[in-house]
Amino acid sequence: DQQVKQNSPSLSVQEGRISILNCDYTNSMFDYFLWYKKYPAEGPTFLISISSIKDKNEDGRFTVFLNKSAKHLSLHIVPSQPGDSAVYFCAASENSGYALNFGKGTSLLVTP
Amino acid sequence: GAVVSQHPSWVICKSGTSVKIECRSLDFQATTMFWYRQFPKQSLMLMATSNEGSKATYEQGVEKDKFLINHASLTLSTLTVTSAHPEDSSFYICSARGGPVTDTQYFGPGTRLTVL
Numbered sequence: 001d002q003q004v005k006q007n008s009p010s011l012s013v014q015e016g017r018i019s020i021l022n023c024d025y026t027n028s029m030f031d032y033f034l035w036y037k038k039y040p041a042e043g044p045t046f047l048i049s050i051s052s053i054k055d056k057n058e059d060g061r062f063t064v065f066l067n068k069s070a071k072h073l074s075l076h077i078v079p080s081q082p083g084d085s086a087v088y089f090c091a092a093s094e095n096s097g098y099a100l101n102f103g104k105g106t107s108l109l110v111t112p
Numbered sequence: 113g114a115v116v117s118q119h120p121s122w123v124i125c126k127s128g129t130s131v132k133i134e135c136r137s138l139d140f141q142a143t144t145m146f147w148y149r150q151f152p153k154q155s156l157m158l159m160a161t162s163n164e165g166s167k168a169t170y171e172q173g174v175e176k177d178k179f180l181i182n183h184a185s186l187t188l189s190t191l192t193v194t195s196a197h198p199e200d201s202s203f204y205i206c207s208a209r210g211g212p213v214t215d216t217q218y219f220g221p222g223t224r225l226t227v228l
Contacts, residue, residue, distance in 0.1 A: 002155075032215055043116070043205050043219035044156070051215075089155065098144070098209075100217060102155040 003027045004092050006103035013110050019077040021106050023090030026071065030092040030101075035064060035075045038087045038105070047088075048075070080110045114211030115139050118220035125196055126228055132192045133223045135206030141186035142208035146217060147179070150203045162189055186210075196227040 005024045013019045021035075031052040036044035050057040050064045050073070057064050063076045077084055087107045091100040115138040125131050135145060144163050148156040160181050162168035168181035178200075180192040189208075193200055203224050207217035 004155075034216065036219070041203070041222065041224060043118070043207075043221045046114075046213070046216055046218060049213065049216055099158055099161060100146070100156075100207075101158075104153075104155045 002104070003030075004090055004101045004103040006088075006090055006106050008106050009104070010107040010109070013080045013108065015082055015110055015112050016079045019075075019080045019084065019108055019110065021075040021077075021088050021090070021108065023073050023075075023103055024071055025073075025092050025101075027092070027094070027101070028071070029094045031095070032093045033064070033066060033073050034091045034093075034100070035062075036089045036091060037084075038089060040087075044089055077108075080108075082110050082112055084108060085110050114213075114218040116142075116206065116208050116218050116220040118206055118223050120223060121221060122224040122226075124226045124228065127197055128195055130192055130194045131196055131225060132190055133204055133206075133225075135189045135191070135208070135220050137187045137208040137210070137218070140208070140211045142189075143186070143210040144208070145183055145189040146207045146209070147181060147189075147191050148205045148207065150205060150222075156205060159191075193225065196225070198227045201225055201227045 034049040035047045038044040066073045087105040090103040119134045147159045160168045160170045162183040170176045183189040205222040207219045
């Protein structure tokens with residue numbers, strides 16, 4: 001049972017524009033959300049996280065928005081760069097970082 | 113900071129043999145370590161959670177006698193796939209909690225296991 005869903009398997013964006021990656025979840029007990037970036041045959045790299053007590057967290061070019069009522073979060077990358085091309089995983093947990101539930105990932109391609 | 117290493121990065125073995133994978137947190141003490149498995153084009157699936165000095169907690173459907181986890185210190189956890197079979201071929205990734213960002217898991221680079 002997939003509790004974290006990333007419905008877009010892929011996304012293509014032009015360099016310099018905004019990339020928006022979306023994630024939906026079904027478990028209302030989730031209280032901590034994370035985004036990871038992953039290259040093939042490598043482990044995920046932590047990007048940014050957000051606690052359920054917040055609705056926005058920003059770190060440089062990366063901003064995560066959380067809409068608890070809609071059980072939806074999104075990752076905004078502005079401006080997008082070719083080096084951002086990778087698979088992005090959304091993850092959520094019930095106990096602030098334990099037992100992460102991952103989505104299936106969205107493959108982002110940033111074209112020059 | 114928050115570097116997690118895994119060894120080996122890839123391994124090929126014959127069916128029936130056992131394979132040990134090491135996960136180390138290099139610059140922080142990991143209060144908890146996790147083991148995940150990823151099949152091609154699938155999401156990461158949590159296999160087990162381990163705390164230093166105690167028995168691992170396995171997710172439903174994961175055989176604890178087949179996937180032995182030892183968490184001997186705050187910087188080392190090992191996963192042993194016993195009597196490996198071709199269906200165990202997968203990408204195994206560990207993560208560790210206790211790094212600079214609270215409540216965040218930091219992942220190792222993964223180990224590609226191929227069982228012939």
